[in-house]
Amino acid sequence: MIALAVPAFGALVAEPLFVLVDSAIVGHLGTPQLAGLGVAAALLTTAVSIFIFLAYATTAVVARRVGAGDLSAAIRQGMDGIWLALLLGAAVIVLTLPAAPSLVELFGASDTAAPYATTYLRISSLGIPAMLVVMAATGVLRGLQDTRTPLYVAIAGFAANAVLNVGLVYGADLGIAGSAWGTVIAQWGMAAAYLVVVIRGARRHGASLRPDAAGIRASAHAGVPLLVRTLSLRAVLMIATAVAARLGDTDIAAHQIILALWSLMAFALDAIAIAGQAIIGRYLGADDPEGAREACRRMVQWGIASGVALGVLIVLARPLFIPLFTSDQSVKDTLLPALLVVALSQPVAGVVFVLDGVLMGAGDGRYLAGAMLVTLAVFTPVALLVPTLGGGLTALWWAMTLMMTVRMLTLWLRARSGRWVVTGATR
Known part of the structure; x- marks a missing residue:
């Protein structure tokens, strides 16, 4: 229990640090930019937290297969969850890009903060599929009784996000857009790291990587x-x-x-x-x-x-x-x-x-x-x-x-x- 719980706690705490880093860096650009970030971050956090079931449900089904001694089927079911995450992420992008100004207005952003919030929200929405893949892949690894890898990936993602934000916001002079792009790049980097781990496990145990409609429906x-x-x-x-x-x-x-x-x-x-x-x-x-x-x-x-x-x-x-x-x-x-x-x-x-x-x-x-x-x-x-x-x-x-x-x-x-x-x- 301790071996699973302690690294899991570290990974959980690392996730909110993304927003804290963005806030610290964007805050020096000005109050309107920070206010815009606050509105956009609230929208993104709400959107992503709705899909937390991708981690929870995947953990349960994978762990059962592990207990039954069928690692190939465990990873196969985990891949179904990852494919579902990609589909849901794509749907969120399609909805968010055109609706970003209306969503920002709904959350009560001021006239000065709204343009920054819209910019951050539109760019950051491109990272939502990666965030959902991270959730599903985290569920796969937890089901495989591995909470250390998510901790390492979370730490690496946090560090990359901090470096990219500083470089793009101030070095490239992209402002709040640079903060959003830095976070998106870090999120896709984390997703790629998870996919490498899961794909290696799939090949090792002979599990198919192709999308399976029935399996995706079952995950949903x-x-x-x-x-x-x-x-x-x-x-x-x-x-x-x-x-x-x-x-x-x-x-x-x-x-x-x-x-x-x-x-x-x-x-x-x-x-x-x-x-x-x-x-x-x-x-x-x-x-x-x-x-x-x-x-x-x-x-x-x-x-x-x-x-x-x-x-x-x-x-x-x-x-x-x-x-x-x-x-x-x-x-x-x-x-x-x-x-x-x-x-x-x-x-x-x-x-x-x-x-x-x-x-x-x-x-x-x-x-x-x-x-x-x-x-x-x-x-x-x-x-x-x-x-x-x-x-x-x-x-x-x-x-x-x-x-x-x-x-x-x-x-x-x-x-x-x-x-x-x-x-x-x-x-």
Whole structure:
């Protein structure tokens, strides 16, 4: 578990650094350019995160085949996911290029920032197929119980992105367009590195590299429930941000700080979930239901322990990191009690992330989709009542804790039922 989870955490943390590097470099061009980057980056992040199922679903199906001892079929199914990623990426480009100005306007970019946002969005959309290929190929390697290669590729991609951005923005004097082109080149470089690894594995084990219509349809079908789950989770985060915005500038500023910290902690817990996807899929593929159940129990223990550790870390380190985000005393005063709520909820989050990974590894996507829809239905009215009932940002994060608790209960009931334990090379 540790051997899979630690490199996975490193790769997860490396991904958001792309936007941070772009922001740091573009920020010196001027405020309108940075504002344009912010709008375009939000659109790109949303578009790509919708397709995270390419990694999750691929991990599960490949791990099952690995457990069954059929590496050729494992890689073949992984290639189906990669072909699906290319098709989806091409479709996104076709939609984004002509719609870029309208999308930028929809997100409320100012007249001065809109041209920069449109330029960045149009150029960066050319890298979306590469980003989706990276997702699918990462799922293949995770299913093959390899999380080290994604870490190395992520580090190399981050370094290349930084060098290319500096060279093209300032050396070639391309401005924000140079930042977009640098990121696109780095993304396609990462995709190429993954494809080299996967193609070598395919040739070694005699797996076909040609697109298979039936296999691509199967990959898409397996991804639909996870897409519903992801959209529901994104809706929760968007509703929470919208409610925080209604509470006032101080509350939304504090909310953004907490949300950034919450996301960072989610990366740590998600690393255990990724290990769970790979390990559970392998056990079930090997017709070892007891091994899968024991792995589930062990990972839940790890999740709780990690959540407790993160919660304690938040409480102890708050005097150190809060000043890094803001010097406004009113924001600090608003942030602190809500942050303590987040700290208390981390053990619950640990269980949620682990069981989410276990059920993904088992290919139990339909249940995950239904459970997330139930969670959204419970959370939405509670969150929307916060401005009316009072309690401010702290009440909103209690609503977020309720959301995580509902998720934990729905996932725990499924895990306890044993219905997720379906053995065999395919589900």
